[in-house]
Amino acid sequence: MTVSVSMINMKGGVGKTTLTFNLAWYSAWQADLKVLAVDLDPQANLSQYFMGAERYLEYLSSERATVMDIFEQFSSPKTENGAPTPIDPANVIHHLHRWSDGSLLDLIPSRLELSWTLKNPTEKAHLLPKFLASVSKNYDLILIDCAPTESILTTAAYRSSRYVVVPVKPEFLATIGFPLLARSLQEFKLMNQDQQLDISSVIFNDMRRSNTPPEQIKSRSDVISLANTYDWPVLSDVAYHSDSYPAGSRSGKPIFLTEYARDYVKSEFGEVANKFLLSVGVL
Numbered sequence: 694m695t696v697s698v699s700m701i702n703m704k705g706g707v708g709k710t711t712l713t714f715n716l717a718w719y720s721a722w723q724a725d726l727k728v729l730a731v732d733l734d735p736q737a738n739l740s741q742y743f744m745g746a747e748r749y750l751e752y753l754s755s756e757r758a759t760v761m762d763i764f765e766q767f768s769s770p771k772t773e774n775g776a777p778t779p780i781d782p783a784n785v786i787h788h789l790h791r792w793s794d795g796s797l798l799d800l801i802p803s804r805l806e807l808s809w810t811l812k813n814p815t816e817k818a819h820l821l822p823k824f825l826a827s828v829s830k831n832y833d834l835i836l837i838d839c840a841p842t843e844s845i846l847t848t849a850a851y852r853s854s855r856y857v858v859v860p861v862k863p864e865f866l867a868t869i870g871f872p873l874l875a876r877s878l879q880e881f882k883l884m885n886q887d888q889q890l891d892i893s894s895v896i897f898n899d900m901r902r903s904n905t906p907p908e909q910i911k912s913r914s915d916v917i918s919l920a921n922t923y924d925w926p927v928l929s930d931v932a933y934h935s936d937s938y939p940a941g942s943r944s945g946k947p948i949f950l951t952e953y954a955r956d957y958v959k960s961e962f963g964e965v966a967n968k969f970l971l972s973v974g975v976l
């Protein structure tokens with residue numbers, strides 16, 4: 694069975710993309726899973742983390758499609774009589790890595806023009822889950838990296854997912870997006886009563902492991918209290934602050950493959966990743 698998980702927080706810069714990138718790598722490389730990562734943010738950071746800036750630009754200038762084409766397949770018909778052609782999975786799914794044991798890592802890239810979809814969103818939210826359902830047999834885990842704003846893309850992510858993970862940074866106003874997310878999930882569930890969708894975990898990211906500033910300790914406890922009121926589980930393991938995360942993303946490497954990351958940083962992330970996989974029922 695394929696499990697789909699969306700990384701969502703209405704607050705920006707909390708580590709949604711960093712965690713998606715590292716969890717996707719870990720799930721394929723260390724947990725031997727077949728993984729599809731979906732970049733659902735017009736900023737296309739995840740695509741650039743995986744492909745590197747240069748290869749990403751080459752991709753955009755090629756004939757290959759992006760997640761935008763999944764949403765826009767009916768607005769730009771390619772056939773002579775003007776009828777839309779369905780998206781060819783081979784044209785939109787980019788193979789990043791294949792391992793000899795059968796595990797793999799694929800990506801559906803994004804592009805800035807995905808923001809056009811937001812200007813004319815009517816009747817488009819179902820196109821992503823429809824597409825993913827058609828390819829899900831090839832994967833154990835689908836990870837969707839979302840933009841920090843609520844839009845039709847959020848609805849498309851909900852519709853495509855069994856679980857939502859909420860990455861959170863222990864900082865001032867960390868919980869600002871929680872009521873918004875709780876409300877948007879509740880509304881979605883009311884409208885889609887046949888779909889199971891749960892928050893599998895809130896994951897703390899970018900916290901100082903030692904000399905933790907009082908603001909981070911206070912903010913952490915605020916997050917835990919509010920998460921408890923919504924019955925959202927909080928992962929006990931934390932993805933601590935490490936300069937190896939930004940350095941790794943610049944060089945296209947997950948933290949456990951970088952040469953400079955300390956062993957304890959790698960194993961801390963391994964714990965987070967294992968608990969994450971357990972929480973979504975893949976391990």
Ligand SMILES: Nc1ncnc2c1ncn2[C@@H]1O[C@H](COP(=O)(O)OP(=O)(O)OP(=O)(O)O)[C@@H](O)[C@H]1O
Nearest residue numbers: 705706707708709710711841899933934935938939
């Ligand atoms: N654990 C960490 N340690 C150090 N730096 C981190 C960590 N996690 C994320 N960062 C850095 O914080 C910045 C924001 O991270 P990221 O882009 O993953 O957030 P995001 O939630 O996806 O942002 P957005 O809302 O814009 O999509 C990046 O520069 C990233 O390298």
Ligand SMILES: [Mg+2]
Nearest residue numbers: 709710734738
């Ligand atoms: Mg991001």
